[in-house]
Amino acid sequence: MQVEAYSGQVDIPSRAANVAPIMRSPREKLIAAWGIAWVSMLLGRAIWSLTPWAIEPWTEGLMTTGQQGLYIGWLVANAYLEGYRGFQLRFSPRVVSRAVYLGQNPRPLWVVLALPFCMSLFHSTRRQMTVSWGFIGALVLVIWWVRTLPQPWRGIIDGGVVLGLLWGLGVIWWLFARYLAGAQAPPPNDLPLEKAAEGEPVPG
Template identity: 40%
Template sequence: MADEAQRPNDTAGWLIWAWGVGGVLLLLSQAIWRLSPQAAGIFDGTLTPTQWGIAALWTMFMLYSEAWRGFHKQFSPRVVARALGIASDRRPWLVIFAPIASMGLIHATRRRHIVSRSLLAGIILLILLVRALPHPWRGIVDLGVVLGLAVGMLSLLGFAVAAVAGAPPTVPAEFPERGPRSGPQEAGGGPPGVLSARARPARATPSTAPDPPAPPPRP
């Protein structure tokens, strides 16, 4: 599978791509829907000026770290690029799990697996910790998360529209390499498929010594 994002050239490819990107958007919208009631609860008039200040600082931090650095600079363009790659590859299991694969949770390089799964584990841990917070602190945290996710969704939509318009993202999709492994590596760490002189079997060389004389005939 090529690592560069290429636009599909038929309707089936665009449908697969739309399933990958749309599935991710659906997951994000569900998270926003579930967190929004708690976030809206801070507007009941009970927050102190100090708590409003903390809410503002937290929201700005999430807009920068989650929406800008997390989504716009990394997650959003890579989701669109990976969905384009899946639309070109079209292996059935990749098509079925296109949203998960687009997020880099499966069928990715080892580095992308570690980053994506660590991010998912961190989000789950944050949700569990936030649930234990009392009012209004839980609502304050949820407000920053919801706004960060909402702006992140807009970023993902922007990259998706750009891809449809003919300007796909230029980030690497980080798919695993396909094909058989190269030959054995040389002992000194040389390039694959190249054997060192010590590792190569010795070739038989013709002898340069003269042939021994024939024995005399028997009487």
């Protein structure tokens, strides 16, 4: 299923816009950081576990020249498809915007479940929750399949995945660092429609 690109625009740093940085309470920033930390740990764990498999074809000399070219081509393709289109345009901005929203609107259950909240697994539009849960299900199947592959094929696939995950994690922290520095963070565009009646942003 094709996911719509994130429609919110992250404002340029306030210094460049000649506007004073937005002052935020320590509690808001701490709760937002809590959500970001959970997502970062999830991505970081995947990077940590996949990296040895990704580099083994190179360190052990397991690839032919053609397979090396395929590995590099897969890295380039995954950098664009997973890193740029999947993470930079969609997942990473949505995670940061929902983490900031969590800090601004903390509820005990949401804070406890910060990881699934920031990943739009609940309190989101039906469309986005369907996409998010469907993606997780597909990811589990892909992980199971990749683990059955011998080297160097597993390493080739894992190499592209690791690059995409690193890209996504870097974008998350770049956007969150700008938020901490005072830049305006866009509101989530996937909140349930009924929240509009309470004065909260209507999803785009």
